[in-house]
Amino acid sequence: MKNYNHFIISVLTLMLFISCQDDDNQFGAIEAPSNLQIEHTIVNADAENEFGDGSGMVNFTATADNAINYKFLFGDSNVENQTNGSASHAYALTGVNTYTVTVIASGVGGTTSSATSEVTVLSLFSDQRTKDLLTGGEGQSKTWYVAKEESGHLGVGPLDSATPDFFAAPANGLADCFYDEQITIADTGESALSFNHDNGGVTFFNAAFNSVGGGGGPDDQCLPFDVSGEKSLTLSSANSTLPSDLTVGTQLNISDDGFFSYYINTSSYEVLDIGEDYLFLRALSGQANPLAWYLKFTTNPDGSIGDSNSNELQTEYTDEVFSEEFDVNGAPDPNIWNLEIGNGDNGWGNEELQYYTEDNVIVEDGFLKITAKREQTNGFDFSSTRMTTLDKFDFEYGRIEVRAKLPEGGGTWPAIWMLGSNFPEVGWPETGEIDIMEHKGNDPGVVYGSLHFPGNSGGNAVSETTTVQSVSEEFNNYTVEWSADRILFAVNDEVYHEFTNTSSTPFNNPFFLILNVAMGGTFGGDVDPAFTESTMEVDYIRVYQ
Missing domain, CATH: 2.60.120.200 (Jelly Rolls)
Incomplete structure (x- = not known):
C-alpha cells in the first residue's frame, strides 16, 4: 500500500515544486494585491442571445498586481480557487438570473483584496436522469462510498486524455482514511440537492494541498479536516473537452468548498458515467498546472460495484x-x-x-x-x-x-x-x-x-x-x-x-x-x-x- 501512496506523493510533490520554485526564491515586499479587475464572457452570447445559449456557462478572468491566487465566489454558493486568475462556471438555476460574483485576490503574507461584478446569464439545463440516479428520486436519498474494490477508483492523468494515464489505484491500494468516507445526496424537492459528507473527521489530501488540512511534509495525507454541515449540490452543463460518448455532459457543483472524498481543491466534477449503484467522476485539480483526476463511487458499503454475492450483470450503460x-x-x-x-x-x-x-x-x-x-x-x-x-x-x-x-x-x-x-x-x-x-x-x-x-x-x-x-x-x-x-x-x-x-x-x-x-x-x-x-x-x- 505504501508504494502506491508514495507514487502519488512523488508525482505531485515534483509538480508542486516545479510550480512554486520561482516564488520561493524571494518573497519581496509584502503588499496587498491592487488594481483588481474582473472580466467575464458569457459563452455563445451574441446580438440575438444576449444572455448566452442556455448552457449557463460563463468564463471569468481576474487580474491584479501582486496577486498569487484568486478565489472566485460565483454568487450561487459555489467557489473555486485559481492561481492563474481564469475560471469557468456553469450556472444551474433555470431561466435568466443575475449573480453577484466576488473575487478575492491573495498576495504574499496572506494579504487580500476583493472586488465584485454582476453577470446575467440564461440557463436551460436539465438532467433529471442523473439527478434521480444520484438520489433515488424525489424525496429519496442515496449514500455513496469510494469503490475501493474496483481498480482505478482513484486515478490521475493529463488534461488531453480521457483515462488515468499517470496512475490508477489498484483495489484497496490507498490510505484507509480514504475508504472511511461516505457521502449522502438527497432530493428534498428543491432545485438544489442536499449534500452531506461524513469523513469521520479525517480527509485524504492530495500532497499539493495538504497545507489546507494543516499538514507539513508530503507524507501527511490523512489529516484532520472538518467537512460537517449540509451543503447544496447543483447540476449544470459540463464545459467538457471530452468526446460526447465518454461523458454524460453534466457537472456537479458543491457549495461552500465541498468535495468528493479526495481533496484536490475543487468543488466541480464532471459526470463521466452513472448507474443505479455506480458513479464515475472526472475533476481538474485547482492548481497552476492542473491534472485530470478520476474517482469511482458505489452505493455498496463494501466498496464493490453490483451485487457482490451474485454474478448478475449490473450494467453501467442504459442509453x-x-x-x-x-x-x-x-x-x-x-x-x-x-x-x-x-x-x-x-x-x-x-x-x-x-x-x-x-x-x-x-x-x-x-x-x-x-x-x-x-x-x-x-x-x-x-x-x-x-x-x-x-x-x-x-x-x-x-x-x-x-x-x-x-x-x-x-x-x-x-x-x-x-x-x-x-x-x-x-x-x-x-x-x-x-x-x-x-x-x-x-x-x-x-x-x-x-x-x-x-x-x-x-x-x-x-x-x-x-x-x-x-x-x-x-x-x-x-x-x-x-x-x-x-x-x-x-x-x-x-x-x-x-x-x-x-x-x-x-x-x-x-x-x-x-x-x-x-x-x-x-x-x-x-x-x-x-x-x-x-x-x-x-x-x-x-x-x-
Whole structure:
C-alpha cells in the first residue's frame, strides 16, 4: 500500500515544486494585491442571445498586481480557487438570473483584496436522469462510498486524455482514511440537492494541498479536516473537452468548498458515467498546472460495484445508441453491413475450410440467418457468410447485446466478435480483438469469451468459458460490457469473465462488429462427415452507452 501512496506523493510533490520554485526564491515586499479587475464572457452570447445559449456557462478572468491566487465566489454558493486568475462556471438555476460574483485576490503574507461584478446569464439545463440516479428520486436519498474494490477508483492523468494515464489505484491500494468516507445526496424537492459528507473527521489530501488540512511534509495525507454541515449540490452543463460518448455532459457543483472524498481543491466534477449503484467522476485539480483526476463511487458499503454475492450483470450503460432488429426481409442492410467474399489468407489465418459468399445469408421473419453448407464452392468443400460493420458502424465503450441461436454439428465455428476500427492500418493482433461469443460444434454447450492483443493472441488469448444449455435449440443473450477499466462477458446477464482494462491495451479505441460461421480450422476442429448444413440465427443486436 505504501508504494502506491508514495507514487502519488512523488508525482505531485515534483509538480508542486516545479510550480512554486520561482516564488520561493524571494518573497519581496509584502503588499496587498491592487488594481483588481474582473472580466467575464458569457459563452455563445451574441446580438440575438444576449444572455448566452442556455448552457449557463460563463468564463471569468481576474487580474491584479501582486496577486498569487484568486478565489472566485460565483454568487450561487459555489467557489473555486485559481492561481492563474481564469475560471469557468456553469450556472444551474433555470431561466435568466443575475449573480453577484466576488473575487478575492491573495498576495504574499496572506494579504487580500476583493472586488465584485454582476453577470446575467440564461440557463436551460436539465438532467433529471442523473439527478434521480444520484438520489433515488424525489424525496429519496442515496449514500455513496469510494469503490475501493474496483481498480482505478482513484486515478490521475493529463488534461488531453480521457483515462488515468499517470496512475490508477489498484483495489484497496490507498490510505484507509480514504475508504472511511461516505457521502449522502438527497432530493428534498428543491432545485438544489442536499449534500452531506461524513469523513469521520479525517480527509485524504492530495500532497499539493495538504497545507489546507494543516499538514507539513508530503507524507501527511490523512489529516484532520472538518467537512460537517449540509451543503447544496447543483447540476449544470459540463464545459467538457471530452468526446460526447465518454461523458454524460453534466457537472456537479458543491457549495461552500465541498468535495468528493479526495481533496484536490475543487468543488466541480464532471459526470463521466452513472448507474443505479455506480458513479464515475472526472475533476481538474485547482492548481497552476492542473491534472485530470478520476474517482469511482458505489452505493455498496463494501466498496464493490453490483451485487457482490451474485454474478448478475449490473450494467453501467442504459442509453440505446444502435439497434439492428433485422425486421426487413431480404439481404442484410448494405448501409450497415459489408459481406466479405473468399477464404482469406490460409483460411483467414486459421486454416478454415469454407468459402464465404453473399448467398449464405438472408434476413427472414425478423431474424438474420447465416447458413454454413457442405457444397463445392470456388474450390472449397463448404460455403458460408462473413459480414462486418467496418467503416459503417463502430463504437468505443458501452454494452453490446446479441440475441442468437447457434448452429449445430461437429466442425461448426460460429462467432460474434469485434476488431479495432484501425485494423486496416495496424493489422492483427495490434488492433485488438473482442470475441463476444465463440462456439465449437464439437464441444456443444461450451461458450467462449476471449480477448486477443499483442502478447495474448491466437492460442494464447485471454479466454474464459461458460456452459449454456440448448445453444442450438434456444436463443440466448450474449453480452459484452466494455469500459476503460474493465471488459465483462456475460450470457443471459450472468457474468463469467472479467478482464481489467488499462491504457496499455488496444481496447480503448472504436471497434466494429463481425458475424460469421466458419467450418473446421484451428478452433473448429474436425468436421462431422454427416454434416450437411446448419444455421446461426440472430434476433437482434443492440448497443448501449
